[in-house]
Amino acid sequence: MAFDKPVFKAQYENFIGGEWVAPVDGNYFEAISPIDNSVMTKVAQSNKKDIDLATNAGWKAFETWGKTSVTERCAVINKIADAIEANLEMLAIAECWDNGKAVRETINADLPLAIDHFRYFASVIRSESGSVSDLDNTLVSQEVHEPLGVVGQIIPWNFPILMAVWKIAPAIAAGNCVVLKPAEQTPVSIMLLMEVIADILPAGVVNIVNGFGPECGKPLARSKEIRKIGFTGETTTGRLIMQYASENIIPATLELGGKSPNIFMESIMDADDAFFDKAIEGLVLFAFNQGEVCTCPSRALIQESIYEPFMKRVLERVAAIKMGDPLDSSTMMGAQASTDQYEKILNYISIGKEEGAELLAGGGKYDNETYPNGCYIQPTIFRGTNNMRIFQEEIFGPVLSVTTFKDLDEALEIANDTLYGLGAGAWTRNVHEMQKLTRGIEAGRVWANCYHHYPAHASFGGYKLSGIGRENHMMMLNNYRHTKNILTSYDENKLGFF
Amino acid sequence: MHAKRVESTQKANDLIDKLRQKHGTELMFHQSGGCCDGSAPMCFEVGDFMLGACDLKIGDIHGCEFFMSEDQFEYMKNTHLTIDVVEGRGSSFSIEIPLGLRFLTISRLFTTEEFENLEEIKINE
Numbered sequence: 001m002a003f004d005k006p007v008f009k010a011q012y013e014n015f016i017g018g019e020w021v022a023p024v025d026g027n028y029f030e031a032i033s034p035i036d037n038s039v040m041t042k043v044a045q046s047n048k049k050d051i052d053l054a055t056n057a058g059w060k061a062f063e064t065w066g067k068t069s070v071t072e073r074c075a076v077i078n079k080i081a082d083a084i085e086a087n088l089e090m091l092a093i094a095e096c097w098d099n100g101k102a103v104r105e106t107i108n109a110d111l112p113l114a115i116d117h118f119r120y121f122a123s124v125i126r127s128e129s130g131s132v133s134d135l136d137n138t139l140v141s142q143e144v145h146e147p148l149g150v151v152g153q154i155i156p157w158n159f160p161i162l163m164a165v166w167k168i169a170p171a172i173a174a175g176n177c178v179v180l181k182p183a184e185q186t187p188v189s190i191m192l193l194m195e196v197i198a199d200i201l202p203a204g205v206v207n208i209v210n211g212f213g214p215e216c217g218k219p220l221a222r223s224k225e226i227r228k229i230g231f232t233g234e235t236t237t238g239r240l241i242m243q244y245a246s247e248n249i250i251p252a253t254l255e256l257g258g259k260s261p262n263i264f265m266e267s268i269m270d271a272d273d274a275f276f277d278k279a280i281e282g283l284v285l286f287a288f289n290q291g292e293v294c295t296c297p298s299r300a301l302i303q304e305s306i307y308e309p310f311m312k313r314v315l316e317r318v319a320a321i322k323m324g325d326p327l328d329s330s331t332m333m334g335a336q337a338s339t340d341q342y343e344k345i346l347n348y349i350s351i352g353k354e355e356g357a358e359l360l361a362g363g364g365k366y367d368n369e370t371y372p373n374g375c376y377i378q379p380t381i382f383r384g385t386n387n388m389r390i391f392q393e394e395i396f397g398p399v400l401s402v403t404t405f406k407d408l409d410e411a412l413e414i415a416n417d418t419l420y421g422l423g424a425g426a427w428t429r430n431v432h433e434m435q436k437l438t439r440g441i442e443a444g445r446v447w448a449n450c451y452h453h454y455p456a457h458a459s460f461g462g463y464k465l466s467g468i469g470r471e472n473h474m475m476m477l478n479n480y481r482h483t484k485n486i487l488t489s490y491d492e493n494k495l496g497f498f
Numbered sequence: 499m500h501a502k503r504v505e506s507t508q509k510a511n512d513l514i515d516k517l518r519q520k521h522g523t524e525l526m527f528h529q530s531g532g533c534c535d536g537s538a539p540m541c542f543e544v545g546d547f548m549l550g551a552c553d554l555k556i557g558d559i560h561g562c563e564f565f566m567s568e569d570q571f572e573y574m575k576n577t578h579l580t581i582d583v584v585e586g587r588g589s590s591f592s593i594e595i596p597l598g599l600r601f602l603t604i605s606r607l608f609t610t611e612e613f614e615n616l617e618e619i620k621i622n623e
Contacts, residue, residue, distance in 0.1 A: 029596075029598075032587060045596070156533070156534040156589070157534065157589060158533075158534065183534075183589045184587050184588070184589045184595065185587045185588070185589060212589075212595045212596045213589050213590050213591040213592065213595055214591050214592065214593045214595060214596065215596055217589075217591060218591050232533075232534070233532070233533065233534045233535060233536070233589070233590065234530040234531065234532040234533060234534055234535050234536030234537075234538075234590065235530050235531045235532040235536060235567070236528050236529070236530035236531075236536075236540045236547070236590070237530065237535070237540070237590045237591050238532070239547070239548075239550075240546075240547060240591055243547075243548050255533075256532040256533060256536075257531075257532035257533025257534065257536055258532075258533070294533040294534075338586050338587050338588065339584060339585060339586035339587075340535075340538070340584050340586040340587070340588045340600040340602060341535075341586075343584045343586075343602055344537060344538060344602060344603075347602075347603075347604050347605065348537075350606075351577065351605050351606075354606060354607045355607065387573070389573055389574065389577065389605070392573040393531065393536075393537050393570075393573065393574075394531065394532055394533050394536050394537055395537070396533055396534065396536070396537070419531065419569050419570065420532070465531065465532065465569075466532075
């Protein structure tokens with residue numbers, strides 16, 4: 001079944017202080033869908049003036065929101081979740097068109113996860129507490145949490161709504177107000193989401209400002225009016241974000257991607273059963289979201305004793321990946337998010353061929369009959385060695401690099417021979433092997449006999465160049481709060497120094 | 499004459515000229531890694547991006563110094579880079595983005611002849 005192409009307004013303003021506000025200088029840019037490279041609508045091309053309006057609106061809102069009871073914040077956030085749920089299909093179709101990903105993913109993953117994320121943070125703020133210690137008979141220490149104020153957030157284009165929610169939900173749950181800049185490739189679906197929740201949120205608690213990185217992202221990251229900056233993207237911009245944060249001495253949380261290993265031990269083939277079927281899918285998940293996932297399992301490490309029979313089954317599964325109209329609910333892979341991304345991925349495929357990697361599947365663009373002008377690439381698998389560029393650089397496309405190992409020690413050595421450490425997968429029927437793998441891999445998230453689950457109550461973040469800080473889990477609240485210590489003396493007598 | 503590690507197309511040179519004029523200042527490049535818009539060259543005004551002891555200068559394109567981090571260079575040292583331009587909507591703080599254009603790194607392996615006669619790498623100090 002194919003959904004109808006979504007209908008957008010002719011243009012979308014910024015959402016500032018609870019109002020739809022035109023960009024101060026009156027400029028807009030065209031939002032393009034990678035599904036057919038057509039213009040969807042126009043969005044604000046904002047600059048520092050608009051960022052200043054948004055931070056001012058945030059601080060005004062903070063006077064109230066920062067003091068609003070957790071009971072009330074929880075109720076507001078739950079209402080946001082309910083409103084998104086009531087509009088799930090509309091938002092999922094818009095997300096599909098904005099980003100290019102298949103609608104079956106937006107309906108079954110992006111939107112349900114976003115809804116749950118709000119509910120999770122609404123619930124945990126009701127059930128947590130600070131701590132009190134009796135330091136001695138008369139001295140009592142209280143650790144209490146207070147929101148930071150207005151925070152800046154710059155999000156990526158691979159899961160436009162979900163990544164916005166990953167950042168917005170904990171920040172507002174903790175009592176902050178947000179100024180968020182969407183990615184320029186996917187600036188639209190988040191505005192539709194704001195239309196859905198605009199009347200629920202107190203004015204100014206969430207402000208969305210569209211624009212280009214150097215004109216709009218940079219003044220946000222550099223603003224003296226934010227108390228924290230959160231960023232998901234690549235390493236050079238990550239360094240700039242830290243540099244700007246250092247100017248104002250504010251914390252920065254960075255999620256900068258990875259080159260995640262997915263390790264398959266020989267015991268997975270001890271039986272041709274449901275678990276083996278799951279392991280095959282676990283490898284083929286490199287094609288999930290067209291490979292545009294920071295934790296894409298883009299390096300498959302397979303024990304050499306099972307390489308041939310396992311790969312035979314994998315290639316059958318890859319051949320069954322259905323491409324086509326992203327709005328058709330049976331389509332499994334959609335368009336890459338933009339033309340520059342598309343060109344970059346095709347260049348990596350040619351680097352892989354030049355470096356002598358063996359091409360096992362795909363290897364080029366996909367001609368989409370429904371949308372001949374869109375950005376489509378075939379799921380591609382190379383066999384090679386871990387020192388090749390296609391094993392070391394994040395391609396951010398449906399390109400898998402496969403290599404083999406002799407034993408567990410070699411698997412760990414290859415797995416950790418990377419600049420990054422965001423995600424990893426480990427597949428085995430042997431519990432002792434699993435313990436060594438999950439603890440031996442240098443990454444912030446290890447999926448053991450599974451992959452690509454993103455529950456709200458599980459922390460997410462990177463080792464090494466993959467970034468600083470964590471997202472998800474209630475521990476995230478403390479990334480958006482001060483800890484205040486109140487030290488109370490119940491002793492009536494002075495210290496005796498003066 | 500040494501073989502260059504990084505070169506640029508005429509389209510890239512034209513865009514560099516245009517950006518120099520628009521910003522009224524000299525420009526530099528830093529090759530990014532990581533997710534989303536990573537694995538791509540970023541163009542900045544000289545002085546905006548703080549270079550570190552971890553960065554190497556691997557060459558110049560059209561009068562702009564071109565840097566990348568040492569650990570990333572380790573994997574890219576066998577490939578020749580051509581900086582080109584593609585139409586499209588990139589994100590990041592690279593300064594050409596508002597023009598609807600994006601610098602792009604196209605790589606190919608060095609020939610043996612080139613590899614034995616490469617330009618020197620400069621460590622940023």
